[in-house]
Amino acid sequence: xxxxQTTDLGDANGWFYxxxxxxxxxxxxxxxxxxxxxxxxxxxxxxxxxxREIHSQGRVALTGKHLPGERxxxxxELAVGSVVVSVxxxxxxxxxxRMIFGGEMKSYASVVSRxxxxxxxxxxxxxxxxxxxxxxxxxxxxxxxxxxxxxxxxEVFAYGTAVKFEQK
Amino acid sequence: xxxxxxxxxxxxxxFHTIMTITNIETxxxxxxxxxxxxxxxxxxxxxxxxxxxMAGLKNLVGxxxxxxxxxxxxAREQATQRxxxxxxxxxxxxxxxxxxxxxxxxxxxxEMLAYGTAVKCE
Numbered sequence: 001x002x003x004x005q006t007t008d009l010g011d012a013n014g015w016f017y018x019x020x021x022x023x024x025x026x027x028x029x030x031x032x033x034x035x036x037x038x039x040x041x042x043x044x045x046x047x048x049x050x051x052r053e054i055h056s057q058g059r060v061a062l063t064g065k066h067l068p069g070e071r072x073x074x075x076x077e078l079a080v081g082s083v084v085v086s087v088x089x090x091x092x093x094x095x096x097x098r099m100i101f102g103g104e105m106k107s108y109a110s111v112v113s114r115x116x117x118x119x120x121x122x123x124x125x126x127x128x129x130x131x132x133x134x135x136x137x138x139x140x141x142x143x144x145x146x147x148x149x150x151x152x153x154x155e156v157f158a159y160g161t162a163v164k165f166e167q168k
Numbered sequence: 169x170x171x172x173x174x175x176x177x178x179x180x181x182x183f184h185t186i187m188t189i190t191n192i193e194t195x196x197x198x199x200x201x202x203x204x205x206x207x208x209x210x211x212x213x214x215x216x217x218x219x220x221x222m223a224g225l226k227n228l229v230g231x232x233x234x235x236x237x238x239x240x241x242x243a244r245e246q247a248t249q250r251x252x253x254x255x256x257x258x259x260x261x262x263x264x265x266x267x268x269x270x271x272x273x274x275x276x277x278x279e280m281l282a283y284g285t286a287v288k289c290e
Contacts (some may be wrong), residue, residue, distance in 0.1 A: 073197030088230030
């Protein structure tokens with residue numbers, strides 16, 4: 001009669017240890033999960049970016065102040081686009097190693113560059129009837145550095161003058 | 169930001185009002201007849217707890233923090249609107265050479281400043 005009870009107890013202990021092990025390895029699972037989700041989010045965003053960039057290819061954004069060529073202008077207005085991007089938990093963990101040795105932080109660079117492309121696209125999409133964007137400026141600012149409990153994120157803001165040409 | 173009308177009658181944001189705003193010295197397609205001087209508008213915004221909490225969750229997997237994006241754009245629109253109101257009170261109908269700056273005042277609060285030159289154009 002006693003033997004099944006002891007095996008039951010043993011099973012319960014086994015579960016207890018498994019749960020304990022899972023709890024102690026929580027940071028690892030968190031890293032794995034955020035790495036997987038973060039990667040899929042990033043890839044999806046990159047696919048979207050390429051699609052939208054092809055769509056708005058004809059309407060160029062220039063950093064110069066002068067309109068190239070002699071074309072009469074019908075109207076002009078300010079175009080703005082902004083995005084706040086953040087780095088995932090896994091990349092932040094990776095970057096803590098980078099802080100020791102120094103060098104280029106590729107994982108962060110990809111996030112900021114995606115933000116920049118997104119901001120430029122939003123600027124273009126804010127003025128769907130414009131033909132050209134001149135004097136475009138891109139500005140990146142840190143909202144918070146993410147130390148302690150604060151959320152680490154940066155804002156990318158793109159603005160320029162949207163110009164609409166007169167129809168010939 | 170509502171209540172500002174575009175030239176075509178649609179209701180738009182502060183960036184697309186009856187007042188022409190450009191970030192170059194001229195207004196393409198129009199001529200400037202009078203310079204009225206510098207106009208500016210600014211606002212300091214703090215993010216609120218609810219947004220901060222959601223952003224904290226989103227921050228684990230990375231990507232865009234939509235709540236913060238909205239917050240920053242609202243703040244920038246507010247600054248632009250204040251600049252436009254100042255220009256209107258001076259009798260201007262356009263603002264040229266507009267610049268935007270963002271400064272982090274403290275952790276979690278940013279100042280948005282928009283400034284430019286108020287002009288009269290034809």
